[in-house]
Amino acid sequence: MIRVVVVDDQASARMGLSMMVGRDPGLSVIATADDGGAALAELARRKDAGEPLPDVVVSDVRMPGTGGVTLAREVASRFPSVRTLLLTTYDRDDYALGGLAAGAAGFLLKDATARELCRAVRELAAGGAVLTPRVTREVVARAVPGAAEDPERVRLLEALSSLSPRELETASLVAEGLSNEEVAARMVMEPASARRNVSRVLAKLGLRDRTQLAVAWWRSGMGSRGSREG
Template sequence: MISVMVVDDQRYERLGLALMLKGAEGIRIVAQAENGREAVDALAAASGDEMPDVVLMDVRMPMMDGIDATRIITRAHPGVKVLVLTTYDQDDYALGGLSAGASGFLLKDVTSAELADAVRAVASGDAVLTPRITRKVLGRCFPSSPLASPRGSAPMHKGSFSSLTPREAEVASLVADGFSNAEIAERLVVEPASVRRYVSRILAKTGLRDRVQVAVAWVRAKM
């Protein structure tokens, strides 16, 4: 069962998101918060079943916005995944969330099924990059981002992926294109578990933190 926290300053938005996931198999809402500060404080006090696996995070909120809250949450609670939701179809919100450590970005006009699929994907370790968060956007907006460097080291360059096997490089390329493990498995005609192993090896060899960093670093290496 995937536990979810909904964070939005609009009460009806929170209720709407909760209702969208209410009937989703394997997903339950465990907490709600009306701003980033309240979410951060709630997670600091949470334990056991109260700790969510995924946080649905609005961007524009009083007290503390979703970007700052995401940065704090992902650092303090590495096991909690954040999925940024906004009504503003602008690159800076999406990229701001990703650079703060979010595992994905979606607009609030997603369907219930799309939202549930995104929650499941993020909970399983996938990054949810909407079609708009592609090579073009990453290459334009992340040239100096710290995400382009593993663990605070020098910026990634072409040689950083030289240790990958041809198959691992192919998987890294598909990750950079925003495909999920299941989609990569379908394209390569392998089991999703095999893709997860490839991704784990890519992270170990490159020293990158997660799939989002792989996507950014791959784009940087190809620029």
């Protein structure tokens, strides 16, 4: 059973998210909180009491008090086994890149279906990351450095040059926010092969997860060379 904590300052939103997650027999909402501070207090209480921590925290980005970005940062620092999924209302959200940099493992739009939300929670609980194509292109791409002489961009391009053409294609699809199954379908291969390809790309680049790969891809400028909407 995957344990979930839901965080939102609006009671109706907390109830709605809890109901969506609760419909999945493999997921269980073990607590809710009305802001990041309350969520952190609940995690600390559970840790001190020896109670199981959640596998995933699902949190709104914008909240009075402690918001989602700060929550993601604190969870990553104090409770590294817990993954944070941040929810945003808009395709273009200035908080998104900050959330990813802070340690959030995924971003999902609030208009996601119950199926999409539960699938995202499962992906994070399994150690993956979630970046929807819209959030990836519309938010992360805005962080691409503009100067060709940018040393970070040069470093990333040098690292990406070590990948084979097939691995570059895999990286580009992951950067768009595609899941392993979607990568497999696009590249005409088995999902297990897609998973191996993604793992190999991460290992070659020395990256922790798909979120870091997506950010690296867009910051390198590769994403600005044309979307793979196909």
